[in-house]
Amino acid sequence: MAELQFREAIRAAMVEEMERDESIFLIGEEVAEYNGAYKVSEGMLDQFGAKRVIDTPISENGFAGLGIGAAMNGLRPIVEFMTFNFSFVAIDQIINNAAKIRYMSGGQFSFPIVFRGPNGAAGQLAATHNTSTEAIYAYFPGLKVVSPSNPDDAKGLLKAAIRDDDPVLFLESELMYGMKGEVSDAEDYVIPIGQARIAREGDDVTIIAHSKSYWLALKAADMLAEDGYHAEVIDPRTIRPLDMDTILTSIKKTNRCVIIDESNPYGGIAAEMAFRIQDQAFDYLDAPVMRVTAKDVPAPYAKNLIEHYMPSAEAAYKAAKKVMYVN
Amino acid sequence: MAELQFREAIRAAMVEEMERDESIFLIGEEVAEYNGAYKVSEGMLDQFGAKRVIDTPISENGFAGLGIGAAMNGLRPIVEFMTFNFSFVAIDQIINNAAKIRYMSGGQFSFPIVFRGPNGAAGQLAATHNTSTEAIYAYFPGLKVVSPSNPDDAKGLLKAAIRDDDPVLFLESELMYGMKGEVSDAEDYVIPIGQARIAREGDDVTIIAHSKSYWLALKAADMLAEDGYHAEVIDPRTIRPLDMDTILTSIKKTNRCVIIDESNPYGGIAAEMAFRIQDQAFDYLDAPVMRVTAKDVPAPYAKNLIEHYMPSAEAAYKAAKKVMYVN
Amino acid sequence: MASQTEKKAAPRKRSTAARKKTSKNGQAPKKTTFEVSYTTYTGGAFTHEALGLSKDQLLGMYENMLLQRRFEERAAQMYGKQKIAGFLHLYIGQEAVSTGAAYALNIGSDSVITAYRDHGIGLALGMTANEGMAELFGKIGGSSRGKGGSMHFFSKEKGLFGGHGIVGGHIPVGVGIAFAHKYKGDGGVCLTFLGDGAMGQGSFHEAANLAGLYDLPVVIIIENNQYAMGTATHRAFADPDFFKQGEPYDLHASVVDGMDVLAVYKAMQDHVAMARDNKPSLMEIQTYRYRGHSMSDPMKYRTKEELEAKKDEDPIIRLKSYLLQHNLSDNDETDAIDQKVKKEVLAAVEFAENSPLPPLETIYEDIYTQEDYPFIDQRFSTID
Amino acid sequence: MASQTEKKAAPRKRSTAARKKTSKNGQAPKKTTFEVSYTTYTGGAFTHEALGLSKDQLLGMYENMLLQRRFEERAAQMYGKQKIAGFLHLYIGQEAVSTGAAYALNIGSDSVITAYRDHGIGLALGMTANEGMAELFGKIGGSSRGKGGSMHFFSKEKGLFGGHGIVGGHIPVGVGIAFAHKYKGDGGVCLTFLGDGAMGQGSFHEAANLAGLYDLPVVIIIENNQYAMGTATHRAFADPDFFKQGEPYDLHASVVDGMDVLAVYKAMQDHVAMARDNKPSLMEIQTYRYRGHSMSDPMKYRTKEELEAKKDEDPIIRLKSYLLQHNLSDNDETDAIDQKVKKEVLAAVEFAENSPLPPLETIYEDIYTQEDYPFIDQRFSTID
């Protein structure tokens, strides 16, 4: 096991796959000569050259579409959005072309393309630079959405995403790029898309959380442990498709569930998970499924406000106690 | 009470408001000389002239942004999207500018703007022309989302939307434009945004549905009536904010709920409603909240497939019986 | 291209340059000018000899155009009989563009992408009337298995990458298809067609710049049929001279008479040759659609006279008279072609009629390549 | 503008035109050219007398530029002390642009919109250092009550419509602000600033066309500081001569030396005058940013030499030497201004320090004008 930063794990996945397959290339703003706005692609231009590591103008709609056309014509693009906040000017390409052309062509074309980059809250950057896009993209059949919480999952899942013949949105986080973690150095480390991970076992309450929120879940679980309660922590890892089997199995054991998600609440993935849980495990629930999310407001700049805006381990801890009907 | 087509009711609302307030104008593709792609704005160019009824190039991002700038600078634009499928190339304007600038400016600017046009499934138009956008826009705080099911609500709610000082997305339907209905001819008919309508009272099961789906709900209620069950039908009318009081009151009476929504299922508004219902009326629910939605696939062209794709009254009827545990 | 355009490889220092001028020029502000050149392919200016086209090739072009025409006339009729639903956008009047293009390509190794007015180019490239008509009918025998309909003709075999319904959305995709040709070094080029109305979309600007920046083997072709739905170009564009849009992206531009298949063919040859050298370019083809935008269009935005005048330029009649005037063919021969095409189209209607509806389970096919993708389980929530 | 551009009101029939040519021209394809003209405002070419600027106005410009400079130098220092967080994009080096623009406007009745590098224009228009610094500190006394931060300076009073973080997203908004000026007939104009990098966005193309089509009182101003983050313009654009982008939208274009406040002022005067006549136009200002893109930029993409050379053109030093050379001022006078500005900035830091954090309940304010909007109730779901 090597210890890698999150950004290094992502880079390792891209490098290994690009060494394996000539048809893979990386394209995006500042990915080449600048070595990546967040240094994720550092050194890749030197290793692979300008043909395969490509800087673009600030034209997300243009280069996302370029990637889609390249995928239709036999290549395997990795399209980096500097952040997913900027994917909205390209969303038409993703949801109408990448997600739907295969269907509209009766299966004649496939879309082996990965759209990756940081997603979600990133601190004091104000409202336009803190958008969580999980639910928006997961809404569209034809896409897969992956969002890892740690370097090991990031490497294994990104390799899977790059090999996948369907379009995958791979959601990272600025705030986690520097985080270090053990990463398997297995020969060819691939984690299948669509499998949740049980990070911690327990039978009192299930806490579901992905990406940054996963770490809040662990913290909340620790706080609960101090009170003598055993929380089971599940990291879905893949947002679409959801691994409901793992989730339902846990809930049938704990009968209680709290979902942490830093998205805004309305129609977020917490709502979708909760819907399916009450839909498919109604008789097992001893309390409503609760969600701990960002507030129903745009993200503010001020330090105290953005902290107040974000979900917290404290709130998750309290929510867990609520669904256990204890205080 | 005058009988008006849905399109006539929308036109009446725009005409009355434009006669009342010089600062209101209508802009969009084919709204002026062509009289509207769906004839909603028929005659308005003649009445108000080219200054206030304005044809645009096919530049949704451009003219949506133009409307937003005009709103910031003292006007009250009505921006028509020929359909909301085409709003995706303009979504950045709507979610990052219309929804957030007020916040980012500390309340210095307001956005009295309406984005309106047909939304959702429209028959055999294939995958890109059948998108339901409710959940995507409702996700964003800063926006209001309204989607009426009949001419009377359409007129009263559109007048309210035009007078509202916050940005409102007003979601119509190609397939309903020709539908006729009684419309109040009260002097100044305004229906407040954010109030659901109980369309039919009953105490066995609550069926919630908006826009086209509302008519499926009535049909399902009739089918249930034939079996001797009394369904309460609620049309939320406004998607954001949701009138939870009306919904919860009903559920506390019926203890059962089915939501019909022609959106795709993942993270749709049915998931959000269900989340809040189980969250806030858990102890009253005798069965899981069920949703009857479009299938989890892109919309197909073929007649039989698109019919299979759409939610049906039949499915809602069966779902209602499921939550009543009868067959 | 502008005479004074420097190669983009060399970083430019115009701010310094600007100041240098002051020495020469105390009197400011200073008016400066530059020249832009473009190429015109005028109708009637090209003979088949000059283009090296044989009689058989001309007859092939005639049949190719006629097939598109008759196919769509029949489709319109079937729409009236409600065999076809949704939008049906007819290409009638523009056939010289698709045919001229198809003859300039290596079909199978080159690529084409267009918008929703796509029947013409599909048939021109060799898609069969059968698969086309069956698609319009929404049958399993259709080119997209009934999932795409009129706006979504695709043929991987013929290099047709669609058929796209979001105006402007396919332009960057076309540039990406060209990107892949260059990346793979397979010698292919991509013709990216769009309508005049699509020039209103920012996607054109982004795609044109990417094409010029990366020197991609693409020809961006504006089919200027004068209208976007009911909007004449001069009502939608500050300057409807679309050929001027090449210069800012370092794309050589041409203006082509789209009612003359020979002019179109020659222009396509020249631009395809540029593309094979990785010189992206822009083409404005001036054409005309005889029918309404789609089947429900009152056409109040244009006069009968205008329409009739254009019909005198009918590209099919025009080629036919060219054949007769040059004694390359006679009425018997052209009639025989007419008959052949008519049969082909009638057979297609019958094929479409007899092709089964797509089985309901196919609704879950062709979305993901993954065989066992777990779609949201509606076993409980919606009763199938 | 192209000499041969017809007025867009008159429908054009170029396809006919094209064919007409054939008579004159049997030999085809035919090369055609047209001329495009633009205006150059070169540095050093303008004297204050010629521009009718008084000594006091020049000193005002000097103070105006210096305030921006010192404000940002101090902000950078406060960022180091973690009083400021998030992105901090400094405008240092570009002050001649904001000041030249501000002096050409009727502040209060005219409008300005720009991207996220917005401190300079905010202060130039008269926003106070206090409200600006407090905003950077995220305090309630900030111009946006601490909700916007560095990228989101707004001042309704001064006509600053932001301060926008999505590259290119504000360009159509600027055109809409101009639309409202014309609609209301209030005589106002809107200066819409964007960076060279923003020229990659389709929103420019759509906005420029709308401006030209509707004849709006707007000046679209490209602040070409040679780089977008680490990308030099020639690496992002097929043709980095941005002034060429005016022609296709019927916008008169100018190229301006942005290191000379007098050249900028003159150009702004001329273009604002065009705008007041509802003649939209385009301006490419060649400027330079001395600092990194934001606070964490290694700046490997440019050489020390390039940076030093540019510093010799420092617009503030340049105006100061102009004042001295023309005996309009002396060091005592300029030093006094330096002292005044320094005090103002220090006072702003103190103001920002002492301004309270926004009360937590303000998180729900300034979203909707509706007082009682029912935000999603987190009473139960998240415990406050």
Ligand SMILES: Cc1ncc(C[n+]2csc(CCOP(=O)(O)OP(=O)(O)O)c2C)c(N)n1
């Ligand atoms: C983004 C988007 N906006 C609007 C539409 C609706 N629409 C369909 S076709 C059309 C006109 C396009 O005209 P043009 O590009 O000239 O093509 P033509 O119909 O003349 O072939 C419009 C506005 C759309 N499909 N997509």
Ligand SMILES: Cc1ncc(C[n+]2csc(CCOP(=O)(O)OP(=O)(O)O)c2C)c(N)n1
């Ligand atoms: C749509 C979008 N894409 C990417 C970014 C990230 N980004 C922020 S600033 C910037 C560079 C912009 O350069 P330029 O327009 O030249 O302005 P300058 O920084 O030189 O003032 C980029 C790529 C963004 N904010 N928005």
Ligand SMILES: [Mg+2]
């Ligand atoms: Mg057209």
Ligand SMILES: [Mg+2]
């Ligand atoms: Mg720049």
